[in-house]
Amino acid sequence: MSLQEITQRIRAAEARFGREPGSVQLIAVSKVQPEQRVRAVLAAGHRLFGENYVQEAQAKWPGFRAEFGPVAVHMIGPLQTNKAKVAVELFDAIHSVDRPSLAEKLAKLAQARGASPSLFVQVNTGSEPQKAGVLPGDLDGFIASCRAMDLPLAGLMCIPPEGEDSAPHFAALARMAAANGLTSLSMGMSGDFESAIAAGATHVRVGSAIFGARAYA
Numbered sequence: 001m002s003l004q005e006i007t008q009r010i011r012a013a014e015a016r017f018g019r020e021p022g023s024v025q026l027i028a029v030s031k032v033q034p035e036q037r038v039r040a041v042l043a044a045g046h047r048l049f050g051e052n053y054v055q056e057a058q059a060k061w062p063g064f065r066a067e068f069g070p071v072a073v074h075m076i077g078p079l080q081t082n083k084a085k086v087a088v089e090l091f092d093a094i095h096s097v098d099r100p101s102l103a104e105k106l107a108k109l110a111q112a113r114g115a116s117p118s119l120f121v122q123v124n125t126g127s128e129p130q131k132a133g134v135l136p137g138d139l140d141g142f143i144a145s146c147r148a149m150d151l152p153l154a155g156l157m158c159i160p161p162e163g164e165d166s167a168p169h170f171a172a173l174a175r176m177a178a179a180n181g182l183t184s185l186s187m188g189m190s191g192d193f194e195s196a197i198a199a200g201a202t203h204v205r206v207g208s209a210i211f212g213a214r215a216y217a
């Protein structure tokens with residue numbers, strides 16, 4: 001598939017599910033992709049990307065930004081607290097706020113800098129033991145504690161359990177966001193982004209359907 005096809009499918013899904021035209025942003029997930037593939041998507045005019053690893057993004061994006069001008073890059077992978085400072089300087093949004101120690105660190109950095117990337121709380125909607133994310137039952141308290149630290153939150157993010165229908169997870173995330181007055185929803189990947197748009201996604205994170213399969217070293 002191509003960037004253009006995915007973009008068309010997003011616009012078609014907006015129309016089909018009664019969403020405002022242009023209300024869904026496409027995050028092109030470029031982690032571990034060869035430089036030429038990323039360069040081709042930049043050359044096609046796309047300006048919003050997702051990365052999973054701070055070091056990889058640090059090596060890649062300052063150069064691309066110097067060459068192509070402003071590009072928004074969102075951190076969608078787990079973030080170690082000791083990389084938070086680099087992350088807030090490099091990324092326009094962080095989708096993986098998932099624990100109190102990270103929230104505290106981000107709040108301190110936001111105070112010191114007078115600015116913060118957009119922040120999404122990652123929710124472990126399937127309550128999977130090995131997966132990152134705040135458990136649904138802990139979410140209201142976690143959001144309240146973030147707000148008590150003056151940490152601005154944009155929305156919620158989830159990665160549904162593999163091999164399960166994503167739709168109930170997307171619906172649950174949308175309900176939790178609405179209940180907490182949050183308007184952004186980061187959900188949907190290559191295999192299920194249309195279902196996420198039906199459920200209210202504002203940000204879909206699509207990698208392999210744009211760039212091809214990832215070749216991990």
Ligand SMILES: *Cc1c(COP(=O)(O)O)cnc(C)c1O
Pocket residue numbers: 029031052076077159189190191205206207208209
């Ligand atoms: C890698 C990744 C994606 C993209 O996955 P694809 O199936 O390649 O579209 C989306 N979200 C997160 C959190 C990821 O780690």
